[in-house]
Amino acid sequence: xxxxxxADEDLRAFAQNGFIGPFDLYTPEQAAQILRRVRVANRDRxxxxxxxxxxxxxxxxxxxxxxxxxxxxxxxxxxxILGPDLLHWRTEFFPKFPGTPGTEWHQVRNYQYATGQPMxxxxxxxxxxxxxxxxxxxxxxxxTKENGCMKFLPGSHRRRYYDESKSGTIGRTGEYxxxxxxxxxxxxxxxxxxxxxxxxxxxxxxxxxxxxxxDAGQCVIFTAQCVHASYPNTTRRSTRFAIAxxxxxxxxxxxxxxxxxxxxxxxxxxxxxxxxxxxxxDAYGHNRIRTHDNHGRPFPRHALTGSDERR
Ligand SMILES: O=C(O)CCC(=O)C(=O)O
Numbered sequence: 682x683x684x685x686x687x688a689d690e691d692l693r694a695f696a697q698n699g700f701i702g703p704f705d706l707y708t709p710e711q712a713a714q715i716l717r718r719v720r721v722a723n724r725d726r727x728x729x730x731x732x733x734x735x736x737x738x739x740x741x742x743x744x745x746x747x748x749x750x751x752x753x754x755x756x757x758x759x760x761x762i763l764g765p766d767l768l769h770w771r772t773e774f775f776p777k778f779p780g781t782p783g784t785e786w787h788q789v790r791n792y793q794y795a796t797g798q799p800m801x802x803x804x805x806x807x808x809x810x811x812x813x814x815x816x817x818x819x820x821x822x823x824x825t826k827e828n829g830c831m832k833f834l835p836g837s838h839r840r841r842y843y844d845e846s847k848s849g850t851i852g853r854t855g856e857y858x859x860x861x862x863x864x865x866x867x868x869x870x871x872x873x874x875x876x877x878x879x880x881x882x883x884x885x886x887x888x889x890x891x892x893x894x895x896d897a898g899q900c901v902i903f904t905a906q907c908v909h910a911s912y913p914n915t916t917r918r919s920t921r922f923a924i925a926x927x928x929x930x931x932x933x934x935x936x937x938x939x940x941x942x943x944x945x946x947x948x949x950x951x952x953x954x955x956x957x958x959x960x961x962x963d964a965y966g967h968n969r970i971r972t973h974d975n976h977g978r979p980f981p982r983h984a985l986t987g988s989d990e991r992r
Pocket of ligand 1: 783923
């Protein structure tokens with residue numbers, strides 16, 4: 682009973698705030714060990730899916746991340762929100778090095794900001810009020826206010842503060858500012874999210890921000906529609922290193938009809954891309970599914986137990 686009560690608490694808190702956590706996934710020692718392996722594996726680019734510096738989707742070539750995307754705690758908590766038929770669609774590295782600025786405030790629904798076209802679309806009519814995807818942001822180092830932990834504006838997922846369909850001048854093909862430039866000016870990985878503000882005069886109310894300090898091995902689960910950002914890393918030697926994994930229900934179309942795209946200064950050829958079914962069944966068949974990683978090993982699939990709630 683206690684577990685059910687806790688799950689209901691999570692759903693209530695998620696509906697109210699747009700994020701839940703932190704939750705334990707690994708002990709700090711396990712997290713440090715995974716991070717060491719990821720750092721070593723990162724140097725071998727021979728089986729990488731996208732050969733660019735953006736480091737999307739390294740679960741295809743780094744075995745620790747192939748395991749991580751299907752972590753049972755992640756899958757069961759995300760399934761409570763999105764339903765049991767779950768696809769993992771993206772992995773991203775989020776390092777924050779000593780002396781670098783915070784990630785600027787932003788709000789994302791369908792990732793249209795990156796190219797001008799939605800990367801995610803509901804296929805079922807009437808679901809427009811529901812999030813398309815859920816992010817699980819796991820830190821493999823401590824994340825503190827000093828080294829750049831995340832911060833959220835609770836409840837902001839219920840209102841549109843940023844409009845990704847606006848045509849930004851910075852970031853899309855040809856205007857990309859490098860990650861190094863971003864680190865110097867604090868913009869959003871080569872884009873400037875201020876360009877997408879619905880009300881150009883609105884400024885995110887810092888006084889309402891909730892800072893999520895976390896131990897190594899913990900995760901926070903959120904809809905990117907909840908306005909979020911991170912603090913600058915003001916330390917001299919403490920790198921914060923997090924990995925975001927993103928999930929959709931199987932009814933969502935991922936990269937609908939796309940074969941390639943350009944974003945964050947990288948080129949992505951989707952020829953070998955596929956989502957990973959981390960739990961349940963894919964009755965829709967909208968998306969190509971990858972069952973094995975680039976080493977030929979099967980991705981883990983989590984069998985949900987108990988009364989996982991459909992949305
Ligand atoms: O790690 C960060 O600084 C930002 C992460 C973020 O915006 C995301 O995971 O969507």
